Amino acid sequence: MSREFLSPRTGHARAAAGFLGDAERAAWHDQSLWLVRQKRDRATALPEWEALRDAGAALKAHAMSRLAALLEQFERTATANGVRVHWARDAAEHNAIVLGILAEANVTRVSKSKSMLTEECGLNPYLEAHGIEVVDTDLGERIVQLAKEPPSHIVMPAIHWKREEIGALFHRTIGTPAGESDPDRLTAAARVHLRDTLLTAGAGITGANVLVAETGGVVVCTNEGNADLGMHTAPIHIACAGIEKIVATRDDLGVLLRLLARSGTGQPVTSYTTHVNSPKPGGAMHVVLVNNGRTSRLADEAMRSALHCIRCGACLNTCPVYRRSGGYSYGHVIQGPIGAILAPGVDLGAHHELAFASTLCGSCADVCPVRINIPEQLLTWRERAAAAGHAPRGYGVLFPVLGWFLSRLDRFEWGARIARRLQRWLPAALLGGRANPWTRPGRALPVLADESFRDWARREGRHQ
Amino acid sequence: MRVALAVPCYVDQFRPQAARAALALLERLGCDVRLAFDAPCCGQPMYNAGQHRAARAAADNWARASSDFDAIVMPSGSCTHYVRHHLPALLDSRPSAHAARVTYELCEFIAGPLGRPTLSGRFPHRVAMHLGCHAQRGLRLGGASELHQPVDGSMRTLLAGLEGLTFADLDRPDECCGFGGSFAVGEPDVSVSMGRDKLADVARHHADVLVSSDPSCLLHLEAVARARGDALRTLHIAELLEEATR
Amino acid sequence: MSARDVILTAIRAARVPPAPPAEAKVEQSADLATLREQFLRALTEVGGHGTMRLTGQSVDALLDTLLGANRAHTMIVRGRFAVAENAAVYVDAADLAQRNDIVREERMVVIVPADAVVPTMHEAMRLVPAGPGCGWFLSGPSKTADIEQSLVFGAQGSRAHYVILDADENAATAG
Known part of the structure; x- marks a missing residue:
């Protein structure tokens, strides 16, 4: 790629250009996700949908306003029910707690159902470095795990994989017949493979879609039933959850369950919604409550509502940028619009450019089941990035210069006259070369009119 | 009705015909249209790039220009949205609050304050x-x-x-x-x-x-x-x- | 300070202003026949099969119709109530021999009292036990669309999912 003044040479824009390099695959990716968005539209066409979104936003804001009390209530109730509750300040502490539980029980193989929190904490590589085998049980997660990749979508981890590629991967890793690419048969093969593996797992790790303070319970939603297979088969269940997952009551849970699957996959509810309030007879259950930067977000009034996220993935599916740039372009465990407002909060220096990977079209805010004001937060991150010296390359020069020209009519018209001359005398090839990001991907140079509106108005004696 | 037509910077230079058409349309609908809106840009390009400092001078100039008018029409949804929803927070000034109150997008203005007149004509496309x-x-x-x-x-x-x-x-x-x-x-x-x-x-x-x-x-x-x-x-x-x- | 105290202190230091709880939901009212119809329709949409058991009908005969003579790899469980809007049936672990019975077999049959159909999850949540234990909302068979968005049943749990709405007046539901 040629050097450009404005486009970063690394990061989202470059990764997106790479993804779009395979135009056919990019179009397929866009269409796959658009179909999910359309399913969402159909599933959310309820008369009370907007009121439900209001309730979702309100119950989350309420939970954030009483977060400490709710977590204490959860701990009290869960402990009384025989659950061990652990607290982790950060990812390292979370991983160490999980390892400690496994080591104490001499566990060498664990199953894990989909949990974005454990991805955030890097639990898999950590446990593997300590000699523990981790088997991801969600089919999509298993696919990317076998391929040694991270998920590219928080709900559909392997949305970027084509069936033939999965067939080849399964042939290589779990021994399906060469050339097999039928989704039914590949899924059946994965089922057998996973069931065999799970029988010998010493613990089942799950995430938590919701923690309910009132019951001290953990709620896990899956379509495959894989979380159940993991947590009920092994003697130990470990649920890992960010502290923001808590809600006050079962009534609140009911609202979220109505919103979650409808928004995410266009289903009225997931096939399995599991409520675990206590360990199974003879078994053990642990809940690890993780902070890992969430309290900083909580203290940041303008950005706080990002903690409302229920990880439904609707904003990814609707995002015209995500659909065309792929999950990996975000370089963060959470992708898409919600990732673009979460990641800069984790490390502004590393992720500031995600705030610019949006047209601010607002579709994300309109599908968000808990009404997170994503475009507004993107704008705030842009401002903070600029203030912290992290603006995209060239912005710190271009925009002050532009601002100078645009701040007074005489400067503006003087600049426009110069530009008009340049346009007349310089060859278009020079202005529109490969170094110009406007023209490089296939866009003609805009043409300045021979006479501006104001010049016309003056000529007509209308400038009054 | 007396209105100012505020022509966004890029429309002035790249698409003056849109502004001329907006002017003709408003006049046909009975408006007394003023064109002496002498601020070239509302500041949105810099603002949306996160460059608030670079946006302020243009924005302030624009907000002050708005003080002379009771209704401002812009042939741009994007600029209007910014003026209404972001300009006041950016500047925190009386002119910016006024600008946010009186600025309309063209279609919005026709459908709202002008009372949704029926436009008859022919466009066989x-x-x-x-x-x-x-x-x-x-x-x-x-x-x-x-x-x-x-x-x-x-x-x-x-x-x-x-x-x-x-x-x-x-x-x-x-x-x-x-x-x-x-x-x-x-x-x-x-x-x-x-x-x-x-x-x-x-x-x-x-x-x-x-x-x-x-x-x-x-x-x-x-x-x-x-x-x-x-x-x-x-x-x-x-x-x-x-x-x-x- | 322990991790717990550090976290709770940081939360309190964030000083989040009070926000009221969400408004109580308006209860939807519909007659039972409509709710059953809605439930059965939703069940079809989520890939399940449903039927009513009328007074006097034997469960065995119904199962024969649903499953055929072969009952291998079939788990038959009691559901406590059903939700019309999404075809979910609540099954409590107390009604199972073991928790992993819920994903053990390829065919799942849930028998639920036909007068225990509620409109939405709002009403359903009030019926979910608050105390220790475990329970599920099951809505259709286990499914995945992780391979190119093609819907496949039986990813991990049941491949086929049946619900019998039991309207037998002297219902002694199977378990």
């Missing part, structure tokens, strides 16, 4: 509409598919009375066109890809004209079309109405 995201989801000048509303809005209402006009309803009527201000150059590949998809949607429905209430979307879409040798005609809503009712 198949027309695809692109409302522009800030008009649609920012100003709510049209329904949003995300909210299960028909994606029509004030632009469609204005066009509906024209003789000979047929609508080419798009598969993704409110998908962003990919312009996004600085996004167009910061993320050029995604931007152009979105533009191409929008044009493909328009072509699939055999539209011969693409109309928008946002000249910035048109600037981008026209440039993508031109680079591909696509003969699609792009018109601002004011240009179309002016041509049809002349």
Whole structure:
């Protein structure tokens, strides 16, 4: 790629250009996700949908306003029910707690159902470095795990994989017949493979879609039933959850369950919604409550509502940028619009450019089941990035210069006259070369009119 | 009714015909239109790039210019959305609060303060509409598919009375066109890809004209079309109405 | 300070202003026949099969119709109530021999009292036990669309999912 003044040479824009390099695959990716968005539209066409979104936003804001009390209530109730509750300040502490539980029980193989929190904490590589085998049980997660990749979508981890590629991967890793690419048969093969593996797992790790303070319970939603297979088969269940997952009551849970699957996959509810309030007879259950930067977000009034996220993935599916740039372009465990407002909060220096990977079209805010004001937060991150010296390359020069020209009519018209001359005398090839990001991907140079509106108005004696 | 026509910077230089059409249209609808709005830019390009310091001088100049008028019309949903929703917070001044109160997008002004007059005329073309995201989801000048509303809005209402006009309803009527201000150059590949998809949607429905209430979307879409040798005609809503009712 | 105290202190230091709880939901009212119809329709949409058991009908005969003579790999469980809007049936672990019975077999049959159909999850949540234990909302068979968005049943749990709405007046539901 040629050097450009404005486009970063690394990061989202470059990764997106790479993804779009395979135009056919990019179009397929866009269409796959658009179909999910359309399913969402159909599933959310309820008369009370907007009121439900209001309730979702309100119950989350309420939970954030009483977060400490709710977590204490959860701990009290869960402990009384025989659950061990652990607290982790950060990812390292979370991983160490999980390892400690496994080591104490001499566990060498664990199953894990989909949990974005454990991805955030890097639990898999950590446990593997300590000699523990981790088997991801969600089919999509298993696919990317076998391929040694991270998920590219928080709900559909392997949305970027084509069936033939999965067939080849399964042939290589779990021994399906060469050339097999039928989704039914590949899924059946994965089922057998996973069931065999799970029988010998010493613990089942799950995430938590919701923690309910009132019951001290953990709620896990899956379509495959894989979380159940993991947590009920092994003697130990470990649920890992960010502290923001808590809600006050079962009534609140009911609202979220109505919103979650409808928004995410266009289903009225997931096939399995599991409520675990206590360990199974003879078994053990642990809940690890993780902070890992969430309290900083909580203290940041303008950005706080990002903690409302229920990880439904609707904003990814609707995002015209995500659909065309792929999950990996975000370089963060959470992708898409919600990732673009979460990641800069984790490390502004590393992720500031995600705030610019949006047209601010607002579709994300309109599908968000808990009404997170994503475009507004993107704008705030842009401002903070600029203030912290992290603006995209060239912005710190271009925009002050532009601002100078645009701040007074005489400067503006003087600049426009110069530009008009340049346009007349310089060859278009020079202005529109490969170094110009406007023209490089296939866009003609805009043409300045021979006479501006104001010049016309003056000529007509209308400038009054 | 006395109004000022505030012409956005890029419209003044790149698409003056949209401003002239807006002027003619407003006058035909009985407005006394003032053109001495001598601030070139509201500050949005810098503001949306996060460059608040670079935005302030232009924004302040614009807000002060607005103080002389009781109603300001802009032929741009995007600029209007910014003036109404961001300018006051950026400047925290009396002129900016005034500007936010009195500024209207063109179609919004016709449908609102001007009392939705019936425009009769003739436009024998198949027309695809692109409302522009800030008009649609920012100003709510049209329904949003995300909210299960028909994606029509004030632009469609204005066009509906024209003789000979047929609508080419798009598969993704409110998908962003990919312009996004600085996004167009910061993320050029995604931007152009979105533009191409929008044009493909328009072509699939055999539209011969693409109309928008946002000249910035048109600037981008026209440039993508031109680079591909696509003969699609792009018109601002004011240009179309002016041509049809002349 | 322990991790717990550090976290709770940081939360309190964030000083989040009070926000009221969400408004209580409006209860939807519909007659039972409508709710059953809605439930059965939703069940079809989520890939399940449903039927009513009328007074006097034997469960065995119904199962024969649903499953055929072969009952291998079939788990038959009692559901406590059903939700019309999404075809979910609540099954409590107290009614199972073991928790992993819920994903053990390829065919799942849930028998639920036909007068225990509620409109939405709002009403359903009030019926979910608050105390220790475990329970599920099951809505259709286990499914995945992780391979190119093609819907496949039986990813991990049941491949086929049946619900019998039991309207037998002297219902002694099977378990």
